[in-house]
Amino acid sequence: xxxxxxxxxxxxxxxxxxxxxxxxAAGVSALTLWRNHLVGRDATxxxxxxxxxxxxxxxxCRGGFFPAADQAGRQAAIDDNLRCxxxxxxxxxxxxxxxxxxxxxQSLDQSRAQIAEGIAAVLPAAQAAGVALAIEPLHxxxxxxxxxxxxxxxxNALCDELGSPRGLGIALDVYHVWWDPDLxxxxxxxxxxxxxxxxxxxxxxxxxxxxxxxxxxxxxGCIPIAEISRWVDEAGFAGMREVEIFSNRRWAGDxxxxxxxxxxxxxxxxxx
Amino acid sequence: xxxxxxxxxxxxxxxxxxxxxxxxAAGVSALTLWRNHLVGRDATxxxxxxxxxxxxxxxxCRGGFFPAADQAGRQAAIDDNLRCxxxxxxxxxxxxxxxxxxxxxQSLDQSRAQIAEGIAAVLPAAQAAGVALAIEPLHxxxxxxxxxxxxxxxxNALCDELGSPRGLGIALDVYHVWWDPDLxxxxxxxxxxxxxxxxxxxxxxxxxxxxxxxxxxxxxGCIPIAEISRWVDEAGFAGMREVEIFSNRRWAGDxxxxxxxxxxxxxxxxxx
Numbered sequence: 001x002x003x004x005x006x007x008x009x010x011x012x013x014x015x016x017x018x019x020x021x022x023x024x025a026a027g028v029s030a031l032t033l034w035r036n037h038l039v040g041r042d043a044t045x046x047x048x049x050x051x052x053x054x055x056x057x058x059x060x061c062r063g064g065f066f067p068a069a070d071q072a073g074r075q076a077a078i079d080d081n082l083r084c085x086x087x088x089x090x091x092x093x094x095x096x097x098x099x100x101x102x103x104x105x106q107s108l109d110q111s112r113a114q115i116a117e118g119i120a121a122v123l124p125a126a127q128a129a130g131v132a133l134a135i136e137p138l139h140x141x142x143x144x145x146x147x148x149x150x151x152x153x154x155x156n157a158l159c160d161e162l163g164s165p166r167g168l169g170i171a172l173d174v175y176h177v178w179w180d181p182d183l184x185x186x187x188x189x190x191x192x193x194x195x196x197x198x199x200x201x202x203x204x205x206x207x208x209x210x211x212x213x214x215x216x217x218x219x220x221g222c223i224p225i226a227e228i229s230r231w232v233d234e235a236g237f238a239g240m241r242e243v244e245i246f247s248n249r250r251w252a253g254d255x256x257x258x259x260x261x262x263x264x265x266x267x268x269x270x271x272x
Numbered sequence: 273x274x275x276x277x278x279x280x281x282x283x284x285x286x287x288x289x290x291x292x293x294x295x296x297a298a299g300v301s302a303l304t305l306w307r308n309h310l311v312g313r314d315a316t317x318x319x320x321x322x323x324x325x326x327x328x329x330x331x332x333c334r335g336g337f338f339p340a341a342d343q344a345g346r347q348a349a350i351d352d353n354l355r356c357x358x359x360x361x362x363x364x365x366x367x368x369x370x371x372x373x374x375x376x377x378q379s380l381d382q383s384r385a386q387i388a389e390g391i392a393a394v395l396p397a398a399q400a401a402g403v404a405l406a407i408e409p410l411h412x413x414x415x416x417x418x419x420x421x422x423x424x425x426x427x428n429a430l431c432d433e434l435g436s437p438r439g440l441g442i443a444l445d446v447y448h449v450w451w452d453p454d455l456x457x458x459x460x461x462x463x464x465x466x467x468x469x470x471x472x473x474x475x476x477x478x479x480x481x482x483x484x485x486x487x488x489x490x491x492x493g494c495i496p497i498a499e500i501s502r503w504v505d506e507a508g509f510a511g512m513r514e515v516e517i518f519s520n521r522r523w524a525g526d527x528x529x530x531x532x533x534x535x536x537x538x539x540x541x542x543x544x
Contacts, residue, residue: 104478104494108451141413143451144478144494150451179380179415179422206376206416211480222376222416 004266005030005058005240007200008037011255012246016046018255020053026259030056030240033091035084043090051092058240059134059171059198060088065101066118067111067148074114077101081122088131095132095197097171102148111148116161119168127167134171134197135159141211142176152177152186159195172232173200173244175215178223184231191235199232201225201269202245213246218265226269241270276538277302277330277512279472280309283527284518288318290527292325298531302328302512305363307356315362323364330512331406331443331470332360337373338390339383339420346386349373353394360403367404367469369443374420383420388433391440399439406443406469407431413483414448424449424458431467444504445472445516447487450495456503463507471504473497473541474517485518490537498541513542 006028008019016037023031031050038046038060050057063084068074081096088096100115102108119133126133137155138147149155155170162168170190177183190196203221208214218225229241243262250258278300280291288309295303303322310318310332322329335356340346353368360368372387374380391405398405409427410419421427427442434440442462449455462468475493480486490497501513515534522530 107496107499108453112453139413140411140451141480141483144476144480154453179412181380181384181426204416208413208416208483211413211483224379227379 001027001267002029003239003241003270004028004263005032005056005242006259006262007032007034007061007242007244009034009061010243010245010262011259012251014255016041016049020049020055022256022259024054026263028055028263030058032058032061032242032244033093034061035087038087043087047091056240057091057093058242059095059097060084060091060093061097062099063096063133064098064147067101067103067106067114069103069105074118078118078121081118082125085122085126085129085131089129093131095134095169096126097134097136097198099136099138100147100149102143102145104144108143108148115148116158119158120162123162123165123168127165132167132169132197134169136171136173137176139176151180151182152190153182156186156189156193159193164193164195169195169197171198171200172196174223174225174228175200175202175204178204178228183228187231188235191237196232196235196237197239198242199229199237199239200242200244201229202243210248213248215245215247217245217261218243218269229270241266273299273539274301275511275513275542276300276535277304277328277514278531278534279304279306279333279514279516281306281333282515282517282534283531284523286527288313288321292321292327294528294531296326298535300327300535302330304330304333304514304516305365306333307359310359315359319363319365328512329363329365330514331367331369332356332363332365333369334371335368335405336370336419339373339375339378339386341375341377346390350390350393353390354397357394357398357401357403361401365403367406367441368398369406369408369470371408371410372419372421374415374417376416380415380420387420388430392434395434395437395440399437404439404441404469406441408443408445409448411448422448423452423454424462425454428458428461428465431465436465436467441467441469443470443472444468445474446495446497446500447472447474447476450476450500455500459503460507463509468504468507468509469511470514471501471509471511472514472516473501474515482520485520487517487519489517489533490515490541501542513538
């Protein structure tokens with residue numbers, strides 16, 4: 001249970017205070033904060049609240065979205081990522097998760113170049129603040145407008161392209177990469193390069209009725225989560241297992257019951 | 273226009289007779305038949321009707337779905353594929369498109385092994401009948417229950433694994449593979465091996481509201497169709513450009529107007 005982290009978006013209807021009250025009571029050890037829970041608040045104070053509630057603060061979701069049609073848009077994205085890094089530092093979060101972005105009106109190659117430029121532009125500030133940046137490869141079904149980085153191989157290549165600098169790594173989410181026949185090898189490559197920062201879990205439902213908000217609870221779907229967890233651990237990863245589930249169906253129900261089901265599913269998946 | 277083929281499912285509300293009446297009148301040169309249009313009909317007679325209407329009969333959609341939980345299920349799939357091959361031969365179609373299948377309850381590796389076994393089991397009959405088999409890599413969002421073959425690289429590897437036999441090839445659909453950074457190279461590999469059999473076109477809408485039936489008309493979305501077409505042609509492909517669009521929205525409208533828009537979009541995409 002000391003590796004169980006829950007993303008605040010997983011219980012989206014709850015306020016920050018409700019998350020901080022219910023997560024520790026349910027046995028959750030850590031929290032990844034989504035920026036919507038920071039709006040109008042002081043990040044240093046929120047960091048203190050989280051720790052006083054007995055939770056680790058794993059990471060901040062999310063920065064990224066670097067591609068834009070013009071220079072002003074790309075600069076606005078860089079500025080927003082700099083603010084996000086400041087917030088993460090004030091919170092005491094280990095890293096910022098990057099959903100890298102894509103633009104339907106331009107080629108994936110152009111978006112990929114703008115992503116590399118954007119990361120290079122904000123990395124010095126992240127390094128100075130002691131906050132890492134975690135590139136999250138997104139499922140290819142999000143290549144139109146959410147991320148032009150869609151596989152672990154691409155995320156590894158992007159880190160290499162940027163010189164594999166200190167403070168740049170990868171967030172692996174099983175939802176996005178479970179289908180990839182090259183997954184195990186790319187996990188090993190990322191871990192050997194010391195860049196496997198985060199491990200997100202949830203499940204893929206059959207049928208999936210919404211491209212964004214119809215994720216399943218671990219065990220409800222077809223992702224071999226136990227096997228991928230083993231690969232990740234065998235590669236030397238010892239960090240949090242972060243439950244991140246977007247689900248209109250679950251958000252419509254009772255959140256305390258939902259959190260209980262998450263904890264039960266986690267215990268079933270990781271019995272020791 | 274002599275390379276314009278339309279899949280009968282693209283105008284799903286139409287009967288076969290309506291397709292045969294309207295497609296040639298609109299300037300369409302060829303038809304790929306979906307099996308629903310064959311139900312209760314004699315395939316030899318349908319093939320004759322298609323040619324009398326002035327259309328080439330490109331291929332038959334679709335075989336595949338080889339994985340199953342038990343041996344009886346896998347044999348039933350093989351039997352159905354043998355019937356599909358017979359139908360294609362009677363029609364005079366060049367190949368059967370294979371949507372290879374997947375089963376949420378078993379690993380992708382198991383499904384991939386069962387796909388290879390299934391293809392190997394039916395290939396001799398296809399070769400004897402002069403009907404090719406075209407493996408269609410499906411988008412990774414269909415890896416749960418439609419296909420465990422999700423990239424051109426996997427399709428090429430599967431052909432290699434089976435000994436790259438005569439009569440086994442690949443159907444490339446831009447919808448499934450447009451996001452893949454390795455696409456151009458894999459097109460070249462498939463063409464050099466003489467196995468690039470089919471080229472399907474449509475577009476990816478932003479947002480996509482349904483995982484199955486919300487495809488766009490060429491030009492409505494973000495797929496670089498002209499660029500991928502160039503790669504395909506440069507690799508030596510000279511076959512049909514097959515319009516295959518599943519769209520609840522389009523199927524709900526007037527099909528003759530829809531066919532007109534398809535022809536306009538095709539002319540705009542391929543002006544010469």
